[in-house]
Amino acid sequence: MDNNRQNGILYIVVPCYNEEEALETSAAALLKKLRELQGRAMVSDKSKIVFVDDGSKDRTWRIIKDLYQNHEEVKGLRLAHNKGHQNAILAGMMYARKYCDFTITIDADLQQDINAMEDFIKEYVNGSEIVYGVRNSRDTDGLFKKLSATLFYKFSVKILGCDLYENSADYRLMSAKALEALSEYGEVNLFLRGIIPSIGLDSSVVHFDVFPRMQGHSKYSLSKMITLAADGITSFSIKPIRLVLGMGVVALLVGFGMIIHIFYEHYFGYTVSGWSSILMSIWVLGGAVLMSLGIVGEYVGRNYMETKQRPRYYFGEILSRDEGSSHDKI
Ligand code: UDP
Numbered sequence: 001m002d003n004n005r006q007n008g009i010l011y012i013v014v015p016c017y018n019e020e021e022a023l024e025t026s027a028a029a030l031l032k033k034l035r036e037l038q039g040r041a042m043v044s045d046k047s048k049i050v051f052v053d054d055g056s057k058d059r060t061w062r063i064i065k066d067l068y069q070n071h072e073e074v075k076g077l078r079l080a081h082n083k084g085h086q087n088a089i090l091a092g093m094m095y096a097r098k099y100c101d102f103t104i105t106i107d108a109d110l111q112q113d114i115n116a117m118e119d120f121i122k123e124y125v126n127g128s129e130i131v132y133g134v135r136n137s138r139d140t141d142g143l144f145k146k147l148s149a150t151l152f153y154k155f156s157v158k159i160l161g162c163d164l165y166e167n168s169a170d171y172r173l174m175s176a177k178a179l180e181a182l183s184e185y186g187e188v189n190l191f192l193r194g195i196i197p198s199i200g201l202d203s204s205v206v207h208f209d210v211f212p213r214m215q216g217h218s219k220y221s222l223s224k225m226i227t228l229a230a231d232g233i234t235s236f237s238i239k240p241i242r243l244v245l246g247m248g249v250v251a252l253l254v255g256f257g258m259i260i261h262i263f264y265e266h267y268f269g270y271t272v273s274g275w276s277s278i279l280m281s282i283w284v285l286g287g288a289v290l291m292s293l294g295i296v297g298e299y300v301g302r303n304y305m306e307t308k309q310r311p312r313y314y315f316g317e318i319l320s321r322d323e324g325s326s327h328d329k330i
């Protein structure tokens, strides 16, 4: 174990999308926490909080600028577009990795208990390269979110065999080594909760409580949630495509059975009575074919996005007291 681990440079990465209501309170709490950690010599005095503005349309960037001006410990990154939570975290971590020994990512609404940070750091000091935050319960979520998230985890872990921690969140510690490994993953359709376990470095788990959102409302729209779930499934499993193949095989077998039936009907002259079976076949098979096309299409579409290899984020602006240009692209 090297000495750096004892008093390492921590960068707290905070993705923010239209968080004008929550940001000031959260920033105050985070600054207090950071100073407390520094006071107890758990992290270095060079540690920082990096706010990543994910192309917000409200006053978020204005607030980040003020925080930067007033506090030595604050840095700000502004993405040129709204690229989504996952890309915002990635952008923050990839920026931070140039300066820090480890990062902790946490949501801007501070629904996740910041007091768990000590536990994260202890695990890091004990040698973990990645420390996963796993939520204690989903009591603070609405019924729909609770149900959809539970179903998603059950489906992707049990049925599709994805390597995922159930109820894991994007509240997580990553060492510089883990970040370097993560930087090798070039995928555009990002699902960090799935990618990071597949890195396979030493890891541990910290449990934390989740509170209700105090200010503002959830920035995860239904469509953003569906995209995240679809990214999660398609980036880790081709089982849905296999399922389509299986359905095709079953349909074909039924089709062979139908040949016998059709011959029978033909030779015994009951051909008019086939109306129900024909209609049923049309609807069931038609539905199955369309659904299969859809599933395959999801993969083809994602493949298309991946092959373009477009940058996942652009920094429109960087607020930092370190050297470097304010218009950076990584
Ligand atoms: N977020 C983001 N980009 C987006 C949507 C959300 O950076 O397009 C951030 C948001 O500001 C917050 C975090 O992701 O810091 C989690 O979002 P939110 O709290 O709205 O989600 P929920 O807790 O409802 O799942």
Ligand code: MG
Residues within 6 Å of the ligand: 107, 109, 111, 213, 218
């Ligand atoms: Mg939240």
